[in-house]
Amino acid sequence: MSDSHLQHELGQHLREELLAGRISRREFLRSATAFGLSAGAIAALLAGGGRAPALAQTPPVKRAGTIRVALVPPTAAVDPVTMYDAGAIAVVQQVAEYLIWAEKDLRLRPVLATRWEPDAQARTWTFTLRDGVTFSTGRPLGADDVIATFDRLTDPQTKSAARSNFKGILSKGNVEKLAANRVAFHLDRPFVDFPYLLSSTNYNAVVLPQPYAGDFEQHPVGTGPFALTAYTPKESASFKRNPGYWQKDLPYLEGVEFRFFAEIQPQVLALQAGAVDMMLATPFQGSQAVFTDPNITVLQTSSSKHRAVHMRVDTAPFTDKRVRQALALCLDRPGIVQGLFQGRADVGNDEMFAPIFPGSPTIPQRTQNYAVAKQLLREAGQADLKVTLTYEVYQEVPQYAVFLQQMMKPAGVTVTLDQMTQAAYYGSGSTQPWLQVPMGITDWASRTVPSQFILPAYTCSGVWNSAHWCNKEYDDLAEQYDATLDAQRRGSIARKLAVLQQDATPAIIGYWIRAPRAVRKRVQGVEPNGSDFLDLTRASLA
Known part of the structure; x- marks a missing residue:
């Protein structure tokens, strides 16, 4: 599907701003992805707008192994709708997915949505969903699931942790089904950056099936790369590869093991000893030792x-x-x-x-x-x-x-x-x-x-x-x-x-x-994240 006339005009405007030196290449990419321009359209617009940096060749990926992650434990029941702490968010992000993922440079990557576009006032946003995606229960992903997800998050009667992000922007009942795989978000007012509110940056916005009953710990469900197989509060969580994942060659890992630590110092010691492969978050205060450890790489953004x-x-x-x-x-x-x-x-x-x-x-x-x-x-x-x-x-x-x-x-x-x-x-x-x-x-x-x-x-x-x-x-x-x-x-x-x-x-x-993220030298395919969010879809162990 080609980009709309409005997207074409917005893209041309961004290119003119880039060539005139009024915006940077980073700002161009961030705005272009926010407006939902396709990868092909962005590449065409960049022709003559500055050369892209060369990409280093990466070594072959090993398709096996279980990565061990040190992080703080969830502070309450793990529920995507109400969660607010790093531990719960990390658990959910392995199992469930967003319409869009925000990369470390703030570009938007399509996940469950393949395209999105605003109207001329940026007050109505239309999203097209990815075909062939199923939840871990076997239920196909569709517009009804997206509508139910965002009605749940904007409902004044729920304890949704996302309501403050949507306040005055999106109200319950304002997501419309256009087709089995298309929805329209009708906003309370124009909002140019709206796609970010549906992305990983709004951590509660994982898409859940329409019948979701708030029982994630008992019935963890999602479209993500891993399935939660065991969860012991304050101690650990175990995940295995989702065999029905929509990205057929991913994930590379067989599994993921979360090990919960209430304090930073035990995480540092576990990483240095090789008992874990990475830390979810590595605040400088309390983690100074890993920054000079020759066996550890500290990623940063x-x-x-x-x-x-x-x-x-x-x-x-x-x-x-x-x-x-x-x-x-x-x-x-x-x-x-x-x-x-x-x-x-x-x-x-x-x-x-x-x-x-x-x-x-x-x-x-x-x-x-x-x-x-x-x-x-x-x-x-x-x-x-x-x-x-x-x-x-x-x-x-x-x-x-x-x-x-x-x-x-x-x-x-x-x-x-x-x-x-x-x-x-x-x-x-x-x-x-x-x-x-x-x-x-x-x-x-x-x-x-x-x-x-x-x-x-x-x-x-x-x-x-x-x-x-x-x-x-x-x-x-x-x-x-x-x-x-x-x-x-x-x-x-x-x-x-x-x-x-x-x-x-x-x-x-x-x-x-x-935002630093410390990993053992054998860890590949893991990115740092400004919000300490974790996407292990392309992670591997050398």
């Missing part, structure tokens, strides 16, 4: 993972933006990146356009300036400021809190540290300190589009707006950004958003963490 230091704009002294700006000016950001990660992170600039996002705007970098910080504090009547910083015990966050305390002291700011367990910090119900304390550090997992941060955390109606910041102009610009297909206009809107947020400083974004 950029990500939008970060820590937001929010300051509640409705609570003194943070009601005055000069105070917020002053604290942000105390940070030695390159020093923090070096001290916490030995350079394995990118400097942040107090706005949500991470360097990994194609088309991220360039605005003046905020740097350490104690003279201006002191002046702002004097003007705000806060020359002897005292604040409490609340934070969780998680990876490098406690060390970051100490860095902030030390760096703010020369500006005359006394920071009292209030450390909490991760469970206590996030809490539940009416007790969720991370949304309530005047100043706190929150860890954010990587996303693939800026709106996945902006909408929940920085708009007036955002469900995770821990700074309680509300700016109507910012909200309007965010909506324009989501609806704009033209790359140049979109870039201009992005710059306005970045400038507005940096000036208001509802949160300090000091760094963007790169």
